[in-house]
Amino acid sequence: MPDRIIHIKADLKDLNSFYNIPISPLRRTRLHQYLTTQLKSLQSTTFSSYDQESKIDSLLLQNYLRRELRQLELDEEKGSKMSVLLPFASTIVRLCEDRQQMKEVNGEKAARELTTISTSILSVKKAVKNIKTKVEKSSAYRAANTIDQLRSYLQEWYNFFAGYDPMFTWWVSSPYSKIDSELRAFATFVREELVGIKPGDTDAIVGEPIGREGLLADLEAEMIPYSPEELIKIGEKEYEWCLKEMKKASQDLGYDDWRDALEYVKNLYVPPGQQTQLVRQLADEAVTYVKKHDLITVPRIAEETWRMFMMTPSRQKVNPFFLGGRSMIVSYPTDTMDHEDKLMSMRGNNIHFSRSTVFHEMIPGHHLQFYYMVRSRPYRRIFETPFYIEGWALYWEMILWDKGFPATPENKIGMLFWRMHRCARIIFSVKFHLGLMTPQECIDMLVDMVGHERATAEGEVRRSFNGDYSPLYQAGYMIGALQLHSLRKELVGSGKMGEKEYHDRVMNANMMPIEMLRALIKDQNVGEDFKTSWRFYGDLD
Missing domain, CATH: 1.20.1280 (Monooxygenase)
Known part of the structure; x- marks a missing residue:
């Protein structure tokens, strides 16, 4: 196999x-x-x-x-x-694929075909302006990106022949130059007229909801035997627990309103220039803790071979917090950022928020995970799933909470902020794909329900819907963590397996849906007609 x-x-x-x-x-x-x-x-x-x-x-x-x-x-x-916006696409695709298959090109014929593209673009523009062509915003956004791709492929096609084939160059040079400009302008036209994105607007959030049937199909592939509505219910129930704990920690600090306590914690940030040292200290703290309590095998190479980089201001618009895994990429303001953006970045990456982020991203989270991925059954990396990748890192937030790792109310509030955030991610991402929430409503939810700075909330939503993330990716954090936590209860809680043994087994198995991981570790009798059935969360009522 x-x-x-x-x-x-x-x-x-x-x-x-x-x-x-x-x-x-x-x-x-x-x-x-x-x-x-x-x-x-x-x-x-x-x-x-x-x-x-x-x-x-x-x-x-x-x-x-x-x-x-x-x-x-x-x-x-x-x-x-x-397709109604791209009647010329088949012509470009055929020209490029003929070149890939090394078919002989006829320059005169190619010039005629390029000229027909110009006519098609003009026709589509007229239809759009006369409101004869109506396309959903998400489809128009995809069309604009596809036009950019087709322009790039056509450029590759032209550069392959130009200058090397004299007759091709003689016939095609002028029509190609014209079409290249028209395709660039047409992509801008579609974004502006049908999507609502003005030239130079890099902050727009569009996204593409996949609908309930699409979510059900993805849930089946991820081996999650819950409906989209049940996922939302899980997110809401977990949020209720977080809110209760958040109020307790806030009262320990002397605040009646948890939002006031959160504001206090947000302002506990280090001065500019000192964030990297904080990250180093927090990473060492987490490694020392898991080794001291013998929670998982931490190989020396995994512990010593990670680096730190700083995130650019432009990238912070999409990733307002740290990124990590093989390296730690620190999100913190630079001298080029506006004053308000600087404050929001420092508040969003304060000491106690950063504490959870560091062990989530490094050890025992993603960095240790990536170490094992390339060393133990690496062929299984093809079965990539956020429920394993992100679920593992968030699972450690749960385990370290259970073990009392956050010793102070400030530390608890920092950890609970992120846990509330993961609950909200389930709710807003699933509702978005069900067509029940707009991107702006998702931003508002993160501000109102979790206490995000508005800029960081915008970054989180932009990252969720404008990037390369699968529709269930944001739900994968909390749902995957709950699966791993439930499996731990079955094996470690029952005494069938030690805690370190369990964690090592999970890491050495490599990526797969967690229900398959459960069948593997528990040595269940599985048939080739296996169907997902593990209701790991218990009674939702």
Whole structure:
């Protein structure tokens, strides 16, 4: 099974590299053919002859192949919704794919085809201005990005022949230059007229809701046997617990209103220039704690080989807090930022918020996780899931809370802020994809419900919907952590496994949906017709 997974991963890398135009029907056809063939081949093997690790790998691979097939269908659906804006796309795709397949080019014919693109663009613009063409904002946003991609592919096509083929250059040089400018202007036109993004507006948040059916399909692929509405309910229940604890910690500080206590904690930040030393101290504190209590194996190389970098002001608009994993990327204001932005950055990255962020990102969180990923069953990295990646880091916030790691009310408030934030992430991200919340309402929720600075709330929502995150990514933090916490209760709480043994087993298993991890560690009898059924959260009523 490991060899098979490695083989498929390499094949898909090559296929996606060669058939690299996302909207290409040829790409979809070739990938569908490959995925279907591999799935049939996998299903024809004798499942019962596998050992437990191979059974798990087989189920994971089948799930992965089915998910990739469904993604092709979703991409085709999304493509059809924006096709009215891109009548010329097939011409550009064919020219580029003919070049990829080394077909002979006819310069005169290519020049004529480029000229037809200009006519198509003009026609679409007129239809939009006359309100004859109506497209959803999310589809228009996708179309504008696709136009930029097509322009890039066409540039590659032109540069391949220009100067090397004299007749091609003679015929195509002028039409290409014209079309290149028109495509750039058309992308701007679509963003401005249909999406509402003005030129130079880098702060706009659009996003693309996938709907309830899309969420259900993703939940099935992630092996989460809960509905979107049940996820929201879990987020709300967890938030209630956080709020109760937040009020207790606030009262310990002498505040009747938890928001006043949060404001006090936000202002406990280090002066400019000292944040890096704080991060270093907090990282050492976390490593010392987990080693002292023998909670997980921390190899020396993992402990000593991490670096620190500073985040640029522009990147802080999307990532207002720290990032980490292989390195620690510190978010803190620079001298070029406006005064208000400086204060919000320092308040958002105060001492006690930073404490949780550091061990979430480094050890025992992501940095240790990434160390194991490349050393223990690395072929399973193809089964990437936020419920494992982000769930693991947040799980440690829960465990360290349970063990009394936050010794002061300020430390507790810092940890609870992030835990409330993860609850809100479930609620606003799922509701957004259900079409129940707008990006602005999501920002308001983070400010009102969690106590975010407005700038950091905007950054969090922008990161959630404008980036490369899957629809369930934000829910993956809390839901994945709850899964790992529930599994720990089954194994460690019952005395079947020691705490360090449990954590080491999770790390050495590598990435997969947590229900599969549970079946692996518990050595459950799984069949090739395995269906998700683990209701890890208990009674939602």
